[in-house]
Amino acid sequence: MNDAPDMPATASRALILGSTSRYRHELLSRLRLPFDAVxxxxxxxPNPGEQPAELARRLALEKARDVAQRHPQAVVIxxxxxxxxxxxxxxxxxxxxxxxxxxxxxxxxxVVFQTALAVVCEATGFEQCDMAAVSVVFRDLSDREIEHYxxxxxxxxxxxxxxxxxxxxxxxxxxxxxxxxxxxxxxxxRTCRLIRAAGVEIL
Numbered sequence: 001m002n003d004a005p006d007m008p009a010t011a012s013r014a015l016i017l018g019s020t021s022r023y024r025h026e027l028l029s030r031l032r033l034p035f036d037a038v039x040x041x042x043x044x045x046p047n048p049g050e051q052p053a054e055l056a057r058r059l060a061l062e063k064a065r066d067v068a069q070r071h072p073q074a075v076v077i078x079x080x081x082x083x084x085x086x087x088x089x090x091x092x093x094x095x096x097x098x099x100x101x102x103x104x105x106x107x108x109x110x111v112v113f114q115t116a117l118a119v120v121c122e123a124t125g126f127e128q129c130d131m132a133a134v135s136v137v138f139r140d141l142s143d144r145e146i147e148h149y150x151x152x153x154x155x156x157x158x159x160x161x162x163x164x165x166x167x168x169x170x171x172x173x174x175x176x177x178x179x180x181x182x183x184x185x186x187x188x189x190r191t192c193r194l195i196r197a198a199g200v201e202i203l
Contacts, residue, residue, distance in 0.1 A: 060116035072122035083160030
């Protein structure tokens, strides 16, 4: 007779990060949980008039749902980040020229990085979403500082061209947030809370 306590039904479920971002992969790896990374098939084009927080939340959910539909037994994490400059969304620049334009607009300004997190499991019907807003005050950057930063870091895959975990920290006056990992792209405090609620054991 086996007297071992029954484990939660979702404890053995696979954990999937619905993202190919190396930043999110590194962050999730800190939890020392086995997981796979699967690219979501989502059009990230903003809807007309869509506010930055709404855009981030919608995309995080769509990414998690898309991957969960293909892996219904897994617990899937989706996330998205949009830089909010006075209500205008700033996404990944993609090119040096666009990154220069973004940072010129952001210098001396307060930018809110809206990071959305979604956790979905098709098999159990679990779906929850949370938001982590990080308020960042940029220094009044010179064009020389912008060029030096961009040539050094090449943060063209980062929302708003901001890569705070590297030289980008020198661009800033202040960061206000309740989860230091949110600015990098995956708020781990909230991630732990949601995947626990989905039945994934962490400790």
